[in-house]
Amino acid sequence: MVYIGVDLGGTNIAVGLVSEEGKILHKDSVPTLLERGPEPVIRDMGTLSLKVIKDAGYSVDDVKAIGVGVPGLANADGVVIFCPNLKWHMVPLRKIMQEIINKPVFIDNDATVAALAESVAGASAGVPNSVFLTLGTGVGGGIVINHKIYSGSHGVGSELGHMSVKYDGRQCTCGAYGCWEQYSSATALIRNAKEAIEGHPESLILAEAGGDVEKIDARCVIDASRKGDPIACKIYGEYIHYLAVGIVNIINSIDPEVIAIGGGVSNAGEYLMEPLREEVKKLIFYKDLPYARIELATLKNDAGIIGSAMLGK
Amino acid sequence: MVYIGVDLGGTNIAVGLVSEEGKILHKDSVPTLLERGPEPVIRDMGTLSLKVIKDAGYSVDDVKAIGVGVPGLANADGVVIFCPNLKWHMVPLRKIMQEIINKPVFIDNDATVAALAESVAGASAGVPNSVFLTLGTGVGGGIVINHKIYSGSHGVGSELGHMSVKYDGRQCTCGAYGCWEQYSSATALIRNAKEAIEGHPESLILAEAGGDVEKIDARCVIDASRKGDPIACKIYGEYIHYLAVGIVNIINSIDPEVIAIGGGVSNAGEYLMEPLREEVKKLIFYKDLPYARIELATLKNDAGIIGSAMLGK
Numbered sequence: 297m298v299y300i301g302v303d304l305g306g307t308n309i310a311v312g313l314v315s316e317e318g319k320i321l322h323k324d325s326v327p328t329l330l331e332r333g334p335e336p337v338i339r340d341m342g343t344l345s346l347k348v349i350k351d352a353g354y355s356v357d358d359v360k361a362i363g364v365g366v367p368g369l370a371n372a373d374g375v376v377i378f379c380p381n382l383k384w385h386m387v388p389l390r391k392i393m394q395e396i397i398n399k400p401v402f403i404d405n406d407a408t409v410a411a412l413a414e415s416v417a418g419a420s421a422g423v424p425n426s427v428f429l430t431l432g433t434g435v436g437g438g439i440v441i442n443h444k445i446y447s448g449s450h451g452v453g454s455e456l457g458h459m460s461v462k463y464d465g466r467q468c469t470c471g472a473y474g475c476w477e478q479y480s481s482a483t484a485l486i487r488n489a490k491e492a493i494e495g496h497p498e499s500l501i502l503a504e505a506g507g508d509v510e511k512i513d514a515r516c517v518i519d520a521s522r523k524g525d526p527i528a529c530k531i532y533g534e535y536i537h538y539l540a541v542g543i544v545n546i547i548n549s550i551d552p553e554v555i556a557i558g559g560g561v562s563n564a565g566e567y568l569m570e571p572l573r574e575e576v577k578k579l580i581f582y583k584d585l586p587y588a589r590i591e592l593a594t595l596k597n598d599a600g601i602i603g604s605a606m607l608g609k
Numbered sequence: 610m611v612y613i614g615v616d617l618g619g620t621n622i623a624v625g626l627v628s629e630e631g632k633i634l635h636k637d638s639v640p641t642l643l644e645r646g647p648e649p650v651i652r653d654m655g656t657l658s659l660k661v662i663k664d665a666g667y668s669v670d671d672v673k674a675i676g677v678g679v680p681g682l683a684n685a686d687g688v689v690i691f692c693p694n695l696k697w698h699m700v701p702l703r704k705i706m707q708e709i710i711n712k713p714v715f716i717d718n719d720a721t722v723a724a725l726a727e728s729v730a731g732a733s734a735g736v737p738n739s740v741f742l743t744l745g746t747g748v749g750g751g752i753v754i755n756h757k758i759y760s761g762s763h764g765v766g767s768e769l770g771h772m773s774v775k776y777d778g779r780q781c782t783c784g785a786y787g788c789w790e791q792y793s794s795a796t797a798l799i800r801n802a803k804e805a806i807e808g809h810p811e812s813l814i815l816a817e818a819g820g821d822v823e824k825i826d827a828r829c830v831i832d833a834s835r836k837g838d839p840i841a842c843k844i845y846g847e848y849i850h851y852l853a854v855g856i857v858n859i860i861n862s863i864d865p866e867v868i869a870i871g872g873g874v875s876n877a878g879e880y881l882m883e884p885l886r887e888e889v890k891k892l893i894f895y896k897d898l899p900y901a902r903i904e905l906a907t908l909k910n911d912a913g914i915i916g917s918a919m920l921g922k
Contacts, residue, residue: 369895377898425762439862441754448864449738450899455861458894461776462787463854472857472892474775541776544785548768549752549862551761579785581771582682585690586763 297360299608300345300399303406303600304366306330306381309337311344312598313352313359314605318417320598322352334376334387342396361400361608364389365409365600369451374401381433402607404445408454409603410558410593411438412445416606418599419591420554427552428593429456430559435477435542439550445607457481461541476545479538482514482560488531489517500525518564536568540575547588548581558593565592610673612921613658613712616719616913617679619643619694622650624657625911626665626672627918631730633911635665647689647700655709674713674921677702678722678913682764687714690764694746715920717758721767722916723871723906724751725758729919731912732904733867740865741906742769743872748790748855752863758920770794774854789858792851795827795873801844802830813838831877849881853888860901861894871906878905 298321303310305328312323326344328337341364349356366389368379374390390401404412411428420426424443430436437456439446447453457477458470465474478484489512493499500523502509504516520528543555562568573590580587595602611634616623618641625636639657641650654677662669679702681692687703703714717725724741733739737756743749750769752759760766770790771783778787791797802825806812813836815822817829833841856868875881886903893900908915 378895423762437862441759446754449736449866449901450864452860452895452898452900453862453864455864455894458861459772459858460854460892461773463774463792463851470894471896472854472894479776538776541773541785545772545858546862547765548771549750549766549859551763551766551768553762579773581768581783581785582691582765583784585765587765588762 298354298358299605300348300359300362300397301601301603301605302341302345302362302364303604304328304337304341304364305600306367309341309344310597310601311341311348312601312605313348313354314602316609318413318602318606320601322348323601324348324351330382334384334389335392338387338389338392339396342393345397356397356399359397359399361402362393362397363402363404363409363604363607364393365406365604366403367406369405370403371451374403376403400608404447404604404607405436405438405454406600407436408438408445408447409607410595410599411440411454411556411603412606413595413599413603414556414558414593415440415443417602418595419556419593423553425550425552426554426556427456427546427550428556428558431480431539431557431561432482432559434481434483436559439552456542456546459542459545461538461545476538476542480535480542485514485517485531485535485561486512488535489528492527492531496527499527501528514561515563518561518567522567533571536571536575539572540579543572543576543590544579547576552588555588555590556593557590558596558599562592611667611671612918613661613672613675613710614914614916614918615654615658615675615677616917617641617650617654617677618913619680622654622657623910623914624654624661625914625918626661626667627915629922631726631915631919633914635661636914637661637664643695647697647702648705651700651702651705652709655706658710669710669712672710672712674715675706675710676715676717676722676917676920677706678719678917679716680719682718683716684764687716689716713921717760717917717920718749718751718767719913720749721751721758721760722920723908723912724753724767724869724916725919726908726912726916727869727871727906728753728756730915731908732869732906736866738863738865739867739869740769740859740863740901741869741871744793744852744870744874745795745872747794747796749872769855769859772855772858774851774858789851789855793848793855798827798830798844798848798874799825801848802841805840805844809840812840814841827874828876831874831880835880846884849884849888852885853892856885856889856903857892860889865901868901868903869906870903871909871912875905
């Protein structure tokens with residue numbers, strides 16, 4: 297049997313046909329065109345799934361299940377409760393999808409499905425317990441326990457970006473204070489850079505962005521830091537410290553075998569991982585015992601398709 | 610079949626014979642007398658187990674397994690890696706115990722076994738995913754996932770007291786900064802009270818301790834707060850706020866059905882639980898979704914015996 301994995305993003309819908317082993321056999325994508333509202337978007341997800349099956353030389357009968365990764369939260373009835381960036385609220389995704397392909401439809405959070413993908417075919421392949429973190433607009437997290445996604449008792453487990461690491465810190469969009477993503481997301485890195493260069497227009501961060509403050513992204517800060525720019529080095533160092541604090545919190549609570557790091561900031565590669573591992577080592581509780589390996593996620597943009605597909609396995 | 614549960618503390622060894630359902634059939638205790646070193650203590654654990662079996666009218670053949678809850682960490686080989694308060698390091702507990710009773714011996718952390726006890730026969734009975742917290746000298750934690758103890762991949766999972774809730778906060782005995790137990794243990798409450806009354810000898814906290822600073826305990830602060838003492842109210846309010854921050858971190862990561870609260874501070878009962886639930890409610894991420902019930906642990910001193918016994922089930 298094969299599986300359909302759908303990665304629903306704000307810009308594109310990506311669909312792949314995936315083997316039992318988590319290998320993509322064929323994939324395709326179309327623009328999401330969010331402004332149409334949910335129903336036509338979901339219909340396109342179904343139509344593209346049929347096309348991918350056909351183009352790969354398979355039939356609908358070969359497909360065991362469909363999985364969909366959404367940038368939000370879904371319930372056990374296949375209803376998308378909430379996708380802030382898509383502005384979706386209580387959308388009966390499974391029902392609409394099944395009008396086009398009548399297969400079991402599984403829906404989960406995009407960071408959660410990426411965690412499953414990495415655990416099946418990526419950085420944490422083969423280990424029972426792992427955590428995946430995506431450092432992007434926010435800090436997304438997914439937990440795999442005993443080779444299965446762990447979403448908690450109310451489906452909100454693994455909101456790791458909303459662990460508070462500073463009880464009196466910055467207020468988060470969630471209403472609480474000092475949430476980890478206020479310090480360890482790409483957004484936080486960019487915000488801190490913008491604030492810091494206000495008094496320091498000579499910083500290389502600005503040069504990396506072609507002189508346009510609005511164009512500063514995580515790469516600008518990281519590349520300026522590589523070149524030794526003092527402002528960038530300071531901001532990036534603090535960023536890594538916060539990242540380490542949250543990772544040690546995960547080690548002290550969930551104690552996985554692997555913590556896989558993905559998302560935009562992870563493009564820094566070893567320039568992120570090396571100092572991060574050093575910081576984690578300093579903060580670890582049981583210094584004599586083995587603890588989680590911290591690894592770069594390997595599946596990149598395919599994680600959404602593979603992980604969604606594996607939901608139905 | 611029946612089970613032996615051993616609760617190893619710094620002052621007493623408590624042993625109980627426990628039914629399949631987690632009910633104590635008979636129990637007894639002897640002083641630990643730590644200064645003798647580990648081996649005689651473990652031999653006493655074995656001898657007392659034999660006595661408890663006999664006194665309860667059972668034979669050794671009726672016993673399926675022995676469980677031991679230790680104030681520290683053990684490995685899969687039945688070796689106690691580390692018990693800071695007992696000053697035990699790499700003690701072959703299982704081996705010595707089996708010289709006295711040759712049954713399977715399971716060893717786990719005392720907070721972890723209490724979590725299992727509450728999940729079998731206490732505040733979280735019947736739900737698959739729960740967390741137990743003990744607010745005492747430190748903040749101990751135990752995680753139960755799918756009705757089983759979850760200790761992580763290296764046995765250090767559920768060190769919830771060492772989640773940092775203030776990245777630049779007080780340094781903890783573990784070496785890291787701002788660990789939850791630096792704010793939410795009974796020790797932290799007492800420390801804050803002692804610091805606060807330095808400039809305020811009129812505080813009722815001191816009166817509750819009979820005028821002796823060294824006798825201030827959690828009860829003194831809580832009772833002074835009940836009576837409206839402004840210093841006590843402030844300290845207790847802050848204490849509850851920190852407790853809520855850590856609990857919300859657990860909700861956002863592990864999302865259990867029940868969080869059961871035990872340990873000395875929990876003797877405050879609803880005077881703790883009511884404001885705690887209010888604080889948690891303010892900080893919760895998904896305000897419209899159900900989340901963990903926060904309950905008083907119910908098994909008190911029996912939790913160690915029951916949970917240890919259930920390790921072998």
